[in-house]
Amino acid sequence: MFAYLVRRLLFFVPIIFGVMLLTFVLFFVVQSPNATARRVLGQRATPKAIENWLHNRGYDKPLLINQTPGEPWHDSLFLNQMQRLATFDLGASDVTGRPLAEIFREGALPSLLLTVPAFFASLVMSIGLSLYLVFIRNKAVDLAASLLCVMLMSVPVMVYVIFGQFVVAQVLNYFPAFGFQLKGISTVKFLVLPVCLMVVSGLGSEVRLFRALFLEEMGQDYIRTARAKGASTAVVLLRHVLKNGMINLITLLVASLPFLIMGSLLLENFFGIPGLGNVLFSAIQAPDFAVVQASVFLGSLLYLGGLLLTDICYAWADPRIRLQ
Amino acid sequence: MLEIRNLSIDFGKGSARVQAVKGINLTIATGETLALVGESGSGKSVTGLALTRLLPEPPAVYSGGEILFDGQDVLKMGAADLRRLRGGKIAYVFQEPSTSLNPVFTIRNQIAEALELHRPEVEDIDAEVVRCLDMVGIVDPAKRLHDYPHQLSGGMQQRVMIAMALACRPQLLVADEPTTALDVTVQAQILDQLRLLKGQVRMGMLLITHNFGIIGGIADRVAVMFRGNIVEEGPTQSVLRDPQHPYTKALIECIPKLGQRRRRLTTIDHSILG
Numbered sequence: 001m002f003a004y005l006v007r008r009l010l011f012f013v014p015i016i017f018g019v020m021l022l023t024f025v026l027f028f029v030v031q032s033p034n035a036t037a038r039r040v041l042g043q044r045a046t047p048k049a050i051e052n053w054l055h056n057r058g059y060d061k062p063l064l065i066n067q068t069p070g071e072p073w074h075d076s077l078f079l080n081q082m083q084r085l086a087t088f089d090l091g092a093s094d095v096t097g098r099p100l101a102e103i104f105r106e107g108a109l110p111s112l113l114l115t116v117p118a119f120f121a122s123l124v125m126s127i128g129l130s131l132y133l134v135f136i137r138n139k140a141v142d143l144a145a146s147l148l149c150v151m152l153m154s155v156p157v158m159v160y161v162i163f164g165q166f167v168v169a170q171v172l173n174y175f176p177a178f179g180f181q182l183k184g185i186s187t188v189k190f191l192v193l194p195v196c197l198m199v200v201s202g203l204g205s206e207v208r209l210f211r212a213l214f215l216e217e218m219g220q221d222y223i224r225t226a227r228a229k230g231a232s233t234a235v236v237l238l239r240h241v242l243k244n245g246m247i248n249l250i251t252l253l254v255a256s257l258p259f260l261i262m263g264s265l266l267l268e269n270f271f272g273i274p275g276l277g278n279v280l281f282s283a284i285q286a287p288d289f290a291v292v293q294a295s296v297f298l299g300s301l302l303y304l305g306g307l308l309l310t311d312i313c314y315a316w317a318d319p320r321i322r323l324q
Numbered sequence: 325m326l327e328i329r330n331l332s333i334d335f336g337k338g339s340a341r342v343q344a345v346k347g348i349n350l351t352i353a354t355g356e357t358l359a360l361v362g363e364s365g366s367g368k369s370v371t372g373l374a375l376t377r378l379l380p381e382p383p384a385v386y387s388g389g390e391i392l393f394d395g396q397d398v399l400k401m402g403a404a405d406l407r408r409l410r411g412g413k414i415a416y417v418f419q420e421p422s423t424s425l426n427p428v429f430t431i432r433n434q435i436a437e438a439l440e441l442h443r444p445e446v447e448d449i450d451a452e453v454v455r456c457l458d459m460v461g462i463v464d465p466a467k468r469l470h471d472y473p474h475q476l477s478g479g480m481q482q483r484v485m486i487a488m489a490l491a492c493r494p495q496l497l498v499a500d501e502p503t504t505a506l507d508v509t510v511q512a513q514i515l516d517q518l519r520l521l522k523g524q525v526r527m528g529m530l531l532i533t534h535n536f537g538i539i540g541g542i543a544d545r546v547a548v549m550f551r552g553n554i555v556e557e558g559p560t561q562s563v564l565r566d567p568q569h570p571y572t573k574a575l576i577e578c579i580p581k582l583g584q585r586r587r588r589l590t591t592i593d594h595s596i597l598g
Contacts, residue, residue, distance in 0.1 A: 221423040228378055228418075229438045229488070230411035232403075239437075243428050319472040320427060 111263030111275030152204030258302035
C-alpha cells in the first residue's frame with residue numbers, strides 16, 4: 001500500500017510537468033510575452049514601460065532553455081517558474097501584483113459554497129430517484145422518467161440560466177438574479193438559484209446512468225440469492241445493490257471532486273460569484289498568465305489527487321481489490 | 325408437504341409467449357428427496373424458482389395451477405408471507421457459488437442476514453454462524469468468519485451457500501444444479517455433505533440436475549422433465565434400472581461409465597416425443 005502510494009505520487013511529477021509545458025506553450029509561444037505586455041499595458045505604452053513590465057515578472061528571460069553563453073541553461077522563463085511552483089510558491093498576479101495564494105484563498109469559499117451543496121443535493125437526488133425507478137419496476141413510469149431525463153439532458157445549461165434568471169429572479173423576484181455577498185445567512189439567497197440550476201442541469205444524465213448501473217446489479221446472481229433468503233426489495237436495493245453499485249459510482253464521484261474546488265466557470269460567471277471559476281475566467285481574458293498557470297497547476301494536482309483517491313476508495317469499497 | 329398441481333408458467337406476452345412449464349404435477353413428502361432431471365431449457369430450474377415465486381414477473385407469468393406448501397397456495401400469498409417462506413421454509417442452493425455469494429460482504433454477514441430475517445431469537449449470531457459452517461464441513465470455521473467469498477475455493481463457497489440455506493432450518497431445500505460448476509472430486513464431497521445433512525436434519529430436498537449419474541445415492545424418487553412436461557416419475561432405483569420413456573433411456577445411456585470404450589452419445593428422435 002505504501003509502496004503503491006509512493007509510486008503513484010512519483011508519477012505525478014512528469015504528468016504535471018507535461019501539463020504545465022502545454023499551458024506555457026499555449027500562452028507564450030502562441031502569443032509572445034511582448035504581445036501580452038502590450039495588451040495589459042495598452043497600445044500607447046512606451047518601450048521602456050514594456051521592458052520594465054517584462055523584467056519585473058521575469059518574462060525577459062529566454063522561453064524554454066537559456067542558450068546565452070555564460071548563463072546557466074536552466075535560467076529560462078519556464079524552468080524558473082517550474083522551480084517556483086515546485087516549492088508551492090504560486091507567485092503574484094501579472095496584472096494586479098496581488099499574491100496568488102491570497103486570491104485563491106478568497107475565491108475558494110464562494111466556489112465551495114456553490115459546488116458542495118450542489119454536489120450533495122444532486123448525489124442524493126440522483127441515487128434516490130434511480131433506486132426508486134429500479135424499485136417500482138413500472139413500465140409507464142420508467143418510460144416517462146427516461147423521457148424527462150433525456151429532455152433535461154438535451155437542454156443546454158445556458159437555457160436553464162436564462163430561464164432561472166428571467167422567471168425566478170426577474171418576474172417572480174424570489175432571489176437576486178446576479179451578485180454575491182458573503183454575509184452570514186443572507187449569503188444563501190444568492191446561492192439558491194445557481195445551486196438549483198447546477199443540480200437540475202446534471203440530474204438527467206446522472207439518473208439515467210445510475211439507473212442503468214443499478215439495473216445491471218439487479219440481474220446479478222447474488223441478488224437472486226438475497227431474494228431467496230427472504231430479503232425485502234428495499235433491503236435488497238439499499239444493502240446489496242447499492243454497496244455493489246458504489247464501486248462503479250466512486251469513479252464518477254471522486255473524479256468530480258477537483259471540480260468542486262475549482263468552481264463552476266460558467267455559473268460563477270453568469271451569477272457574478274467571485275469564486276475560483278470566475279478568477280480563472282477573468283485571468284484568461286486579461287490575460288494574466290500567472291493566474292492561469294497557478295490555476296492549471298492546482299487543478300491538475302487536485303485532479304491527480306482525485307484519481308489516487310478513487311483507487312484508494314475502490315480498495316475500501318471492494319474487498320477483491322488490493323493496492324500494490 | 326409440497327404439492328404442485330397442474331402448474332403452468334409462461335414467459336413473455338403476445339406472440340412471443342413461450343410456455344416453459346406445461347401443467348406439471350409433483351409432490352414432495354416431509355423429509356423426502358426428489359430429483360428433478362432434465363436437459364437445459366426443460367423447465368426444471370424454472371419450476372424450482374417458482375416454488376417461492378422467485379421468477380421475475382414480468383417476463384414470467386404463472387398462468388395456471390397451484391403450488392401448495394403445507395396446504396397454502398404460494399401463488400396466492402402476499403409479499404410478507406412470501407418473504408417468510410423464502411429462506412425460512414424453502415431455502416435455495418444455486419449452481420454458481422462464485423457469483424451467487426455477494427462479493428462485498430463477509431460470509432459471516434451473509435449468513436447473519438438470513439438468521440436476522442428468520443430466526444430473530446438467536447442472540448449470539450457469531451456462534452450460530454460458526455455452528456452452521458461447522459455443520460457443512462468447513463474446517464476451523466471461526467477463522468473463516470470474516471473472509472470474503474473470493475478468498476474461498478469453489479467447493480468452500482458452495483459449502484457456505486449450503487450453510488446459509490440451512491441456517492434458518494428450512495423444511496425444503498431446493499438445490500439447483502449444486503455441483504455443476506464444481507470439479508468432479510469436489511462434486512462428490514458436496515453430494516456426500518448433502519446426503520449427510522439430510523440424515524441429520526429432517527428436511528425435504530428438491531435436487532435439480534441434468535446428470536442422472538449423481539442422483540443414485542441421494543434421491544428417493546426421480547422425476548424426468550422434458551420440454552416443460554414431466555415425462556416419467558418413480559422411485560430412483562427402478563427408474564435407473566428400468567426406464568420407461570425413450571428420453572429417460574437416452575439420458576441414462578449418456579452417463580459415461582468407467583472402462584467403457586468411447587462411443588457416440590445416444591440421441592433421440594424428437595418426432596416420436598411429440
